[in-house]
Amino acid sequence: MNGNRFGRLFQVTTYGESHGDAMGVTVSGVPAGVELDEEAIQAQLDRRKPGQSMITTSRGEPDEVVVNSGVQDGYTTGTPIGMVIQNKDARSGKYEPYVTAPRPSHGDYTYSAKFGTRNWGGGGRSSARETVNWVAAGAVAEQVLDASDHDVEIKAHVNRIGDVEADDVSFEQILEHSEENDVRCADPEAAAEMQELIERYQEAGDSIGGSIYFECRGVPRGLGAPRFDGFPSRLGQAMFSIPATTGVEFGLGKAAVNVSGSERNEDWTFDDGESFDHVESEEGDPVPVGNDHGGLQGGITTGEPVYGEATWHAPTSIPKKQRSADWETGEEKDVQVVGRHDPVLPPRAVPVVEAMLYCTVLDFMLLAGRINPDRVDGNPGQYDTDYHPSSPDNE
Amino acid sequence: MNGNRFGRLFQVTTYGESHGDAMGVTVSGVPAGVELDEEAIQAQLDRRKPGQSMITTSRGEPDEVVVNSGVQDGYTTGTPIGMVIQNKDARSGKYEPYVTAPRPSHGDYTYSAKFGTRNWGGGGRSSARETVNWVAAGAVAEQVLDASDHDVEIKAHVNRIGDVEADDVSFEQILEHSEENDVRCADPEAAAEMQELIERYQEAGDSIGGSIYFECRGVPRGLGAPRFDGFPSRLGQAMFSIPATTGVEFGLGKAAVNVSGSERNEDWTFDDGESFDHVESEEGDPVPVGNDHGGLQGGITTGEPVYGEATWHAPTSIPKKQRSADWETGEEKDVQVVGRHDPVLPPRAVPVVEAMLYCTVLDFMLLAGRINPDRVDGNPGQYDTDYHPSSPDNE
Amino acid sequence: MNGNRFGRLFQVTTYGESHGDAMGVTVSGVPAGVELDEEAIQAQLDRRKPGQSMITTSRGEPDEVVVNSGVQDGYTTGTPIGMVIQNKDARSGKYEPYVTAPRPSHGDYTYSAKFGTRNWGGGGRSSARETVNWVAAGAVAEQVLDASDHDVEIKAHVNRIGDVEADDVSFEQILEHSEENDVRCADPEAAAEMQELIERYQEAGDSIGGSIYFECRGVPRGLGAPRFDGFPSRLGQAMFSIPATTGVEFGLGKAAVNVSGSERNEDWTFDDGESFDHVESEEGDPVPVGNDHGGLQGGITTGEPVYGEATWHAPTSIPKKQRSADWETGEEKDVQVVGRHDPVLPPRAVPVVEAMLYCTVLDFMLLAGRINPDRVDGNPGQYDTDYHPSSPDNE
């Protein structure tokens, strides 16, 4: 069964199970000529890595990425980039109780129902561990965007855990503060409360839900294809692909239900060269006077920042006693998921959300011809002797 | 620019602009042998049709569908079904003021920024009129599902307009009552209030937002492909493709943010042959004891009903005075959208939501091999002389 | 069952059966701003039309194309172009004998085996009539190429029928002479012999095979994606999709079997600004000194003309007495296909070959970023007030 690919022109293909030998991702559609910093890829994986704090699983994966192809002398060649991340700390023994008795509300049963087999170690391919591949792909996408003549900035932070809500913060604040605490919340006070709340659930053998706010600046106007490949359509697919997402919103989101057209609609004015720095527009361009529309009108970007929110339900793997049905014995039984698990998802999902945003934005850039698909700069069709010369001396 | 296709194996391709000559949809991937009722397709179009009540636009489109191919003697042949719906009541004159001055928060500007041209009549391809094609495709998908040996039931209703919320209603109530009022809300009292509310906004030259609850019963367990093609991923894409959607939720949705794992997780028990009629399972199967998971675990169906909610912002075309920026004159100016427009979207979006659900569910059925892609019954690879015989006498 | 789509970014989707109501094609991926000449599309359909000469079927189809969408004031809008061609002269009665007894070597049986049903009128969707859609799509692709700043010329002619071979002719001769005779062969003497040969087979109630030579000039260097989407890979798919093709060759083709590397390899020299007019290169560029490679090295274009050949077997529908097996009676029986059929395929396949070449070349141009996918000229992302203005006065 398929489902392991994302993107039209920036094509991500992944493999790997939680307790298999290795995770792998192939990124096809990277233009040639991008100086690729492998340490920057690793840095993104480190942000998603398990065991980075007390409120994440203690599984000890180094998550070291190896780049097998698509790069020569530090520059991309236009051919696919194959990356592999070995699994080093899988301990399947802890999963024995669930081999024939599915964990409550986890993907255990549905995967078995689908495939007629039981990849029981760590949840197999249904595990969130698989998103390590996505983060690697997103880190490549980010570098392609950086190498282009566009200035796209993408950032997310945790804006709610349980009943603790962060204050509204500016994009600049998110950039500055969101990585300063383990929760990845840019409001330090709320972050402290969230941390406390999470620990309380953790100590109780339980878990809790949360949500993430995300924003993309510098996305050029005119991205998104009509109808089924609109910007929110593709981004909706991307966000709902992240494990345990239960809601996705753009702009006013769900709150738009009780806002009138006259309130929500934004008049058009002209960019005066001063007041619209955060908008991707030039002086004299028509610009909307606000951004309740979340940077999207008719499914296509306006040049205003694209922003929204996604919700994650509480992790299903909890130590608290629950009941399951053992299909081998035909009996119900108590289960306690005592493996190494996250008590909350958004803190580790932040880099995943950002990765999917990078992949999606880059894909739309390529689809709209804003970045050349063959080489990130220069004129295609003409060999340039000065273009990232690769000679034996360089080796 | 692309974006005019939906589905992997049940492939929908559409064309058409609001004020163009005709709308058209090609449905490829329909198995042979389905008795296709063209009147049933028409009946679905009639549900979406403009002018059907006081709270919809008064544009007078008959929306008569013509089936050009893929059917012989009333049965599908396995080849693509091409359908055309002529546009009959386009009045572009009313759009003159917006030719060089975009309507606030509409897709006018973004389409122009993308294509460098201005398809000003009725919003061109960004118009919600385009969903007439989707409803035609969904009506075909529904009939394919009905012809299979699965018993899938899909229904949606409006559960909120502005600040008026419907009571929680059962699926049976939705089936029975949702079409009894113009709002398409299965709670009659709330429906009356909603109607009143909408009319108030309408009279004020304004518009208002709303939301739809949807549910799919009888969806077999095991549908949805791992990761990027999970059931919620594809459905998320489908829902966010519907114009003016600002939020999509599955199961507890956004409310999951403040629910603990122990509360949300559902124990497994065994189907006792009595209590799980609404679940797609057999006696003795493991079944979850509740459905806070919305029929989805690990992105794959559990056999429980799949349900969720989507939010629509208020229609942007309103008679109230607004400001726009005329890029020809370089001046701002007042605009009043006096065409024929809907004061609220969910009532007409209900058949669109259902259509996208039918298309998505069928696509997953085909992808998972639950419905044969070549012929809906019988053994492929063997001509059956009794199989929907088509002889000259039948003509 | 799918199979009704061609192209990655220039996406062609078709429907229609030989004796259905209408043929239809949707072309998605046409940039905005192309002045679209509908008469030029019609002119291409007329070249493929049945009944155009004594050596084609006498079926009297006017093949009038109707453009339903994607065009405003004569210019493309960037949205999909839907086209419909009504079937006017289907006479299914003649096909009665074959309802349960397949015509020898036709697609009758295989389609029935696949779909379990029998779309007997005129061969249903397996009919070469379906290529009318492809020619319409190709005519659009041709106009997009013409509107770009590339100078691509594509032409094909019949170079062999039965044992009559045309002399080698230059591209200029093909352009000038191939449409001067009913056979569409640029060598007038061979054309006359071919005509005579065809008529001889026709009179004998039989049919005969033939082949087509094709050439594309002005194709920029660097087109074609590595490996599975190489230029010859996609073109191979395109050519083998044309009904009754049994062989496809590029460059030396099959003759390369007995040519050594040193003979076939072409040295590199520099374009001296004079001798390489037929090559897509600039003075000083490395150019190969010959073109045995058919414009393709490593699956990617060199700038030299891309050329090749394709072979068609004799049409299977012949009046001569043959035997079939009637699956209803369980008896063998004599059949004589007395409908209106072509005695040879290449003359009418010439416009189909050219259409598939146009579609493929344009698709590769879009994929390589050589033509902007959103608008054929101008800067995307910026509305241009002078850009094909469409105002109410134009109506």
Added chain:
Amino acid sequence: MNGNRFGRLFQVTTYGESHGDAMGVTVSGVPAGVELDEEAIQAQLDRRKPGQSMITTSRGEPDEVVVNSGVQDGYTTGTPIGMVIQNKDARSGKYEPYVTAPRPSHGDYTYSAKFGTRNWGGGGRSSARETVNWVAAGAVAEQVLDASDHDVEIKAHVNRIGDVEADDVSFEQILEHSEENDVRCADPEAAAEMQELIERYQEAGDSIGGSIYFECRGVPRGLGAPRFDGFPSRLGQAMFSIPATTGVEFGLGKAAVNVSGSERNEDWTFDDGESFDHVESEEGDPVPVGNDHGGLQGGITTGEPVYGEATWHAPTSIPKKQRSADWETGEEKDVQVVGRHDPVLPPRAVPVVEAMLYCTVLDFMLLAGRINPDRVDGNPGQYDTDYHPSSPDNE
């Protein structure tokens, strides 16, 4: 730039360059429950491996495949199979002369023109080394087919090198004798002559062309999608993707040009239960009395063996002195490709052709619902406790 994927439901994605760190292939769409023999995959790689005889390149690659995912306890899990093959014997030094002077008729120049960069080591991604990935994928496809209840047999052999043609041999002879000599020709006498011929070219510092005959038995009737995804369309794409292919034919191929309809057409009779063992049909089924159609009618399989031929031009990398144009110096210069290269391609292309046939046939089987996409046997949607049980004891 893309192009690194093959297949609709059996999806092959590859990466890797000739002198990069590793080659890799991800195979998505493998049903669960297939007992996967990794040694059998290795055995196929060994057949393609360089250095296996005097008439192949002496590059010393062990080509050891590592399976990273998709398998548990020896059975496939339904999730993608990631495989990696390290490059061990790349010696880029030999390629120094060609860094700025392309080898004649190789992909050197076209890749550089496309990507603006020069992946000079061993031809980079344009190298035939990349087909090691395809052979790994094909070996998986073969095992899926073997695990199904279909009995598909695929085999190819070299039927011509230069002017030496093999006698016509039966499928049984190909199965028995084609691997008995280094040329992989099932006619031993011709094989000896071919070997001699190749050595003669090799000694002269030259190379020569050749062709391969291929045949697929047991392919069920009804495979192949109408029009653009017909069986020959997809197979044509597959074959032309193999480096250096210049011609592809099915059935009579190019020879059909001079065969009349009455000669080529095959009457229909009924399978008498005896004479049609080589055909995929049952007693009483209509069957064609011959197979000039190559198992394909209307682009769909008839149940007769599918057969055809493909031609490879002589390898372009030859020690003989040639001229190239150095774009750095602006001067022409002599080049001699003294690396380790094959003097002829078909002997090593045989396993590649077979691999592409396996992949294509399996993909069509999945598309036509003949093999369940989720699990190769059993009823999907129902967990089977006896189904390839995987318990901790097995570890």
